[in-house]
Structure formats: C-alpha cells, structure tokens
Amino acid sequence: MTGNETLAPLDNSSGSNAGPLSVSGSKVTDQGVNPRKKFETISLAALLLIAFGLPLVMRSPTYLHIVILIYFYAYLTSSWNMVGGFAGVLPLGHSVFIGVGAYTSTILSLQYGISPWIGMLVGGVLSMGIGVLIGLPTFKMRGAYFALATIAFAEGMRVMVENLDFLGPFNLNGPRGLQIPPLNFGFLNFMFKGKEPYYYIILIMLIGVLVLTWIISRSKLGYYLNAGGEEPEAAMALGVNVARAKLIAMAMSSFLTALAGTFYAQFSLFIHPKSIISLDLSFEIAFIALIGGRGSIAGPLLGALLLRPVSDFSRIYFGDVFPGLHLVIFGVILILVMIYQPRGIQEPLTRAYNRFIDRLSKEEQAKEVS
Amino acid sequence: MLYFIEDTINGILMGSIYGLTALGLTIIFGVLKVINFAHGSLLMVGMYVAYWAVALSGVHPYLALVVVIPVMFLFGYLLQDIVIKPIFKAEKDVREPVTVIIVTTGVWYILDNLSLLFFGPQYRSIQDNPLRGKMFELGEMLISVPKLWGCVTALITAAGVYYFFQYTRLGRAIRATSLDRDAASLAGINQYKIYNIAFGIGTAISGIAAITLIPFYNTFPTVGVSFDIKGFIIVVLGGLGSIGGAIVGGIIVGLIESVGPQFMTATWTEAIVYGLFLLVLFVKPSGLFGEKNDW
Numbered sequence: 001m002t003g004n005e006t007l008a009p010l011d012n013s014s015g016s017n018a019g020p021l022s023v024s025g026s027k028v029t030d031q032g033v034n035p036r037k038k039f040e041t042i043s044l045a046a047l048l049l050i051a052f053g054l055p056l057v058m059r060s061p062t063y064l065h066i067v068i069l070i071y072f073y074a075y076l077t078s079s080w081n082m083v084g085g086f087a088g089v090l091p092l093g094h095s096v097f098i099g100v101g102a103y104t105s106t107i108l109s110l111q112y113g114i115s116p117w118i119g120m121l122v123g124g125v126l127s128m129g130i131g132v133l134i135g136l137p138t139f140k141m142r143g144a145y146f147a148l149a150t151i152a153f154a155e156g157m158r159v160m161v162e163n164l165d166f167l168g169p170f171n172l173n174g175p176r177g178l179q180i181p182p183l184n185f186g187f188l189n190f191m192f193k194g195k196e197p198y199y200y201i202i203l204i205m206l207i208g209v210l211v212l213t214w215i216i217s218r219s220k221l222g223y224y225l226n227a228g229g230e231e232p233e234a235a236m237a238l239g240v241n242v243a244r245a246k247l248i249a250m251a252m253s254s255f256l257t258a259l260a261g262t263f264y265a266q267f268s269l270f271i272h273p274k275s276i277i278s279l280d281l282s283f284e285i286a287f288i289a290l291i292g293g294r295g296s297i298a299g300p301l302l303g304a305l306l307l308r309p310v311s312d313f314s315r316i317y318f319g320d321v322f323p324g325l326h327l328v329i330f331g332v333i334l335i336l337v338m339i340y341q342p343r344g345i346q347e348p349l350t351r352a353y354n355r356f357i358d359r360l361s362k363e364e365q366a367k368e369v370s
Numbered sequence: 371m372l373y374f375i376e377d378t379i380n381g382i383l384m385g386s387i388y389g390l391t392a393l394g395l396t397i398i399f400g401v402l403k404v405i406n407f408a409h410g411s412l413l414m415v416g417m418y419v420a421y422w423a424v425a426l427s428g429v430h431p432y433l434a435l436v437v438v439i440p441v442m443f444l445f446g447y448l449l450q451d452i453v454i455k456p457i458f459k460a461e462k463d464v465r466e467p468v469t470v471i472i473v474t475t476g477v478w479y480i481l482d483n484l485s486l487l488f489f490g491p492q493y494r495s496i497q498d499n500p501l502r503g504k505m506f507e508l509g510e511m512l513i514s515v516p517k518l519w520g521c522v523t524a525l526i527t528a529a530g531v532y533y534f535f536q537y538t539r540l541g542r543a544i545r546a547t548s549l550d551r552d553a554a555s556l557a558g559i560n561q562y563k564i565y566n567i568a569f570g571i572g573t574a575i576s577g578i579a580a581i582t583l584i585p586f587y588n589t590f591p592t593v594g595v596s597f598d599i600k601g602f603i604i605v606v607l608g609g610l611g612s613i614g615g616a617i618v619g620g621i622i623v624g625l626i627e628s629v630g631p632q633f634m635t636a637t638w639t640e641a642i643v644y645g646l647f648l649l650v651l652f653v654k655p656s657g658l659f660g661e662k663n664d665w
Contacts, residue, residue, distance in 0.1 A: 152651070163638055
C-alpha cells in the first residue's frame with residue numbers, strides 16, 4: 001500500500017463524517033450521478049423493501065413481536081434523542097410521557113368510546129404541555145440537576161397514579177392498571193387479531209420520526225440545539241435563543257413519545273403504572289441512545305437493533321436461571337462502549353461505511369476512465 | 371400528642387440514618403461533580419459484606435465495621451479507578467460529565483443483578499443480634515434502640531468526615547480538587563488519585579450506613595434502589611456537596627415519612643417527598659446549605 005492510498009480515505013472521511021444519511025464527502029464527478037448518492041438511494045430502497053416485506057417472510061409471531069419491540073424502542077429512543085441527543089441534556093424521566101399517552105387514549109376509549117387514534121393525538125398534546133411545563137424551569141439547570149429533576153417528576157407521577165383510583169371523572173384504577181378488553185377489532189379501534197398491522201403501524205411511525213430527526217438535524221433548529229448543547233454561553237453570545245430551541249425540542253420529543261405510549265397500550269392491551277411509568281424504561285431508552293450514539297440519526301436504531309435482541313433472547317433462554325442477565329449485559333456493553341467509543345457504535349460503523357463508499361466511487365471512476 | 375412526639379423522635383432517628391446513606395453520595399458529587407447513580411448499589415454491596423461478616427463470625431454488628439470499612443473503601447477505589455476514570459479522561463474538558471452519570475447507572479444494573487445471581491432474591495436478616503427489635507422506653511414512648519445507635523453513628527461519621535476535610539492534609543487536597551481541578555493539578559495534586567480516594571471514602575461511608583441498617587433492615591439485591599432515589603432527594607434538599615446538609619436533608623425526609631402517615635395515607639408521603647424535592651430544585655437548586663455555584 002502506498003502512502004497516497006492511505007492518505008486518500010483519511011482525507012475523505014474528514015469531510016464526510018456527518019452520518020450515513022448525509023450526501024457530502026466523496027468527489028462529485030461532473031459526468032453522471034454521484035456514486036455515493038446512487039448507492040444510498042439503492043440501499044435505502046432495499047432497506048425499505050426488506051422492512052415492508054418482512055412480515056410476509058417472517059411468519060412466527062414470536063419473532064415478529066421481537067421486531068415490533070425493536071422498532072418500538074428505536075422510535076422511543078429517536079424521540080428521546082431530540083432532547084437527550086441534540087440538546088445535550090440527559091432526560092431520565094421519559095417514561096412519564098409514555099404513561100400520559102397510554103393512559104389518555106385508554107381512558108378515552110374505555111370510558112367514552114373515543115377511537116384510540118384520536119386519543120393518541122389528545123395524549124400527545126397533553127404530554128407536550130407537560131413536557132414544556134417540565135422544561136421551562138429545568139432547562140436552566142446543569143446536567144446532573146436536570147437528570148434528577150426529570151427522574152423526580154416521573155417517579156412522583158408514578159406514585160400519584162398508583163395512589164389514585166379516580167382523577168376527577170377519569171378512572172385510573174390505581175396500582176392495578178387498566179386492561180383493554182379485546183372485543184372490537186378493526187382499524188378504527190386500533191385493535192387487531194394478528195401482529196402484522198401493529199408491525200406496519202410502528203414501522204411507519206419509526207420512519208416518520210427518523211425522517212423528522214433528519215430534517216431537524218439539517219435545519220436551523222438542529223444547529224441551534226447543537227450549539228446550545230456544546231457551548232451554551234458561546235451560542236447565547238451569538239444570539240441563539242438556546243432555551244427556546246430546547247423547549248421546542250422538548251415539546252416535539254414529549255409529543256412523539258406519548259404516541260408510542262398509545263401504541264404500547266393498544267399492542268399489549270394492558271397498562272400498569274409500575275411497568276409503564278418506570279425508571280427502568282426511562283433508563284433503557286437512555287442506554288440505547290448512548291450505546292447507539294447520542295445525537296446521531298442512525299444511533300437509536302442501531303442501539304435498539306443491538307440491545308433489544310440481547311434483552312429478549314436472554315430473557316427467553318436464561319430467564320429462569322439468571323433473570324437479570326440482560327441488564328448485566330446492558331451495563332457491560334454500556335461501559336465498554338463509553339470507554340472505547342464515547343460517541344456510540346454509530347461512529348465506527350459510519351466510518352466503515354464511508355470507507356466502503358469511497359472505495360466504491362473509486363472503482364466507478366476507474367471504470368469511467370478506462 | 372404522645373404518638374406525634376414518638377413519631378417525631380423515630381423520624382429523626384431514621385432520618386439521620388437516611389442522611390448517613392446519602393453522605394457518601396454528597397461527598398462524591400462534591401469532589402467529582404458526578405451524581406453517582408450506583409450509590410444505592412454500593413450500599414447494597416456494603417450490606418451484603420456486613421451481613422456475611424456478622425453472620426459468619428457471630429460478632430456484634432458494629433464490630434463488623436473493622437471489616438466493612440476497608441473492604442468498601444477498596445471496592446470504591448477500584449471501581450472509580452477501573453470503570454469511571456477512563457470515561458472521565460475521555461470527557462475531561464466537560465465540566466458536567468453527563469456520560470459518567472449514565473455509566474454509573476450501568477454499574478448499578480450490573481451490581482444489583484450480579485448480587486441477584488449470587489445471593490438469590492431472598493431477604494436476609496441477622497436473627498440473633500443483640501440489637502434486633504430492642505426498644506427503649508422513654509416515659510410511655512417506645513424508641514428503637516438500633517435506630518438510636520444508627521443516629522449516633524451518623525452524627526459521629528458526619529463530624530469525623532467534616533474534621534477530615536477541614537483539618538487534614540489529604541482532606542484539604544480533596545477540597546482543593548473539588549474547588550478547581552485544574553488549579554489543584556498545577557499545585558501538584560494528582561486529581562485522578564484524589565478522585566479515587568474520594569470515591570473510596572464515599573463508598574466506605576456507605577459501608578458504615580450498611581452496618582447501621584443491618585440490625586433492623588433486610589438485605590436483598592434491590593435494597594439499594596429505594597435508598598438511591600431517597601439519597602438524591604436528600605442531597606439536593608441539603609445542598610449537593612454539603613456534609614451537614616446531607617444529615618439535615620435526611621432528617622427532613624425521615625420526618626415526612628414518619629409523621630406524614632398521621633395525616634394521610636402512608637403511600638402519599640412518597641409523593642409529598644417528590645413534590646418537596648421538585649420545589650427545592652425549582653426555587654433554590656443549591657439546596658439548604660449548598661454552594662451557589664455548584665448547580
């Protein structure tokens with residue numbers, strides 16, 4: 001290998017480390033399409049095809065269930081990422097938004113017969129209000145205090161739900177949780193016999209949130225958030241309203257998280273305050289984000305793809321011998337990743353991907369020259 | 371009225387034990403500026419060490435301090451040196467190391483679940499210890515003897531730690547690092563060694579807290595979780611980094627928990643504690659005795 005060859009990829013990767021979805025870097029050839037763009041279009045189409053075709057091949061409901069949970073967690077983590085990743089703070093109470101979404105839609109459908117789809121939006125708006133309410137006083141705090149405040153808020157809400165049978169006219173049913181009787185199947189009732197419809201709903205939700213994240217990361221808001229997260233004083237000196245940017249991010253994040261809460265309620269048909277507004281769930285979201293890569297678009301998806309199967313399979317195979325195995329594995333992976341790849345597993349993968357693309361475009365160029 | 375006084379006294383006693391469990395947390399925060407989420411798990415480890423030391427040797431629980439303090443100091447020292455230091459070094463330019471916070475959560479999960487694997491989910495308590503279930507009569511009121519021992523231990527420990535930080539050479543070096551780690555490094559203080567020692571001290575204090583708990587409290591793998599959350603609340607109430615604040619914060623929480631049930635359902639006291647915590651966070655984040663610039 002000559003010196004020239006070793007230098008070339010280094011040179012390129014420094015210009016194109018903005019994530020696998022970015023279309024920068026590699027030399028743009030005047031004649032024809034940018035090979036990077038071409039490859040990305042093809043691989044994205046292939047990925048979508050695989051994702052949408054998966055239930056046709058994967059007939060086992062158990063595996064489909066696992067994949068649905070992967071998407072569910074990837075969705076939650078992507079929503080979390082808008083605050084925890086881009087805004088550079090550490091919210092550890094996101095389960096409260098899941099709880100608000102789940103309880104709102106469930107109560108509306110159980111007590112008033114309103115379709116969960118409408119309840120989903122109502123829950124989202126309600127949750128957005130709560131998110132802004134938490135964000136207003138807490139965003140002024142430093143990292144550790146912000147983390148503690150979000151934990152305290154979520155735990156306080158859990159204690160309240162567990163202690164209340166009725167909140168005004170709404171039946172919360174206290175610590176026993178709410179059960180949704182599987183009676184009226186159909187799209188309007190957000191209730192299906194098979195798992196496939198749930199699969200497509202959460203897949204579309206996930207694609208939506210990923211696209212939204214992508215748009216944000218390239219928008220003014222994204223730059224504001226990034227600047228505020230890295231150097232708040234410098235950003236403010238430049239006239240960036242950091243607090244406002246963070247509040248917008250929090251509002252979006254809490255709205256989107258609540259939607260997932262409704263999905264979860266309709267998918268499992270049972271909500272239980274101890275498991276849905278739990279600290280463990282909030283932590284798991286943060287774990288997935290940090291292991292995958294905080295503040296990147298692909299990070300939450302990669303983290304969920306890596307961690308969810310670990311969790312599910314260790315529960316299936318070692319559940320009775322070693323019930324907490326998946327949490328030990330989570331902890332060990334987290335510590336190792338944080339020591340050796342502080343930016344998460346997306347970073348080495350992005351680097352490898354860029355190198356691959358560079359080689360591809362070089363081959364293409366060689367072909368064109370010949 | 372008598373019940374009220376009795377509850378108040380027992381609340382103060384239990385509260386100062388809460389304060390002792392939070393003391394290590396506040397010291398680690400004061401020096402490293404890191405909220406140690408694994409703190410409850412360290413307490414759990416301390417309780418298992420204490421439990422086995424007492425159960426195997428059959429001595430008075432407080433004699434086990436001789437074993438528990440050095441073992442826990444070493445445990446904390448090595449934990450910081452091996453697991454947390456590398457992450458610290460990776461983000462050393464950041465004043466508020468957020469990644470470290472989440473890594474301590476990883477440590478929490480690992481420790482709790484490993485102890486579930488090794489010791490099983492059963493509750494363990496030392497049946498035949500001289501303090502168990504002892505009550506002491508004050509007029510017509512009943513005061514728990516093991517909690518009284520715990521309260522005295524908490525006060526002695528807090529005083530000892532205060533003396534150590536104010537008047538010893540190492541204590542002053544630790545305080546210097548906590549004030550300005552770069553300036554301390556320039557003065558020839560090895561900041562990472564100081565971090566290790568501070569973490570060791572914090573963990574050793576958890577060991578002392580564990581000793582005060584085992585005469586009347588069960589030992590089980592998730593025993594730390596409730597003390598963990600309570601610990602955060604206590605240190606924020608008292609002011610993060612303040613030694614006296616930890617004890618006072620602990621007593622406030624202890625009082626709410628023990629006097630509160632006179633006026634409401636017992637489970638609601640937990641919500642009151644969270645509410646008070648949020649109120650302090652929003653109104654006066656530096657807590658009752660905290661340094662203003664620390665938050």
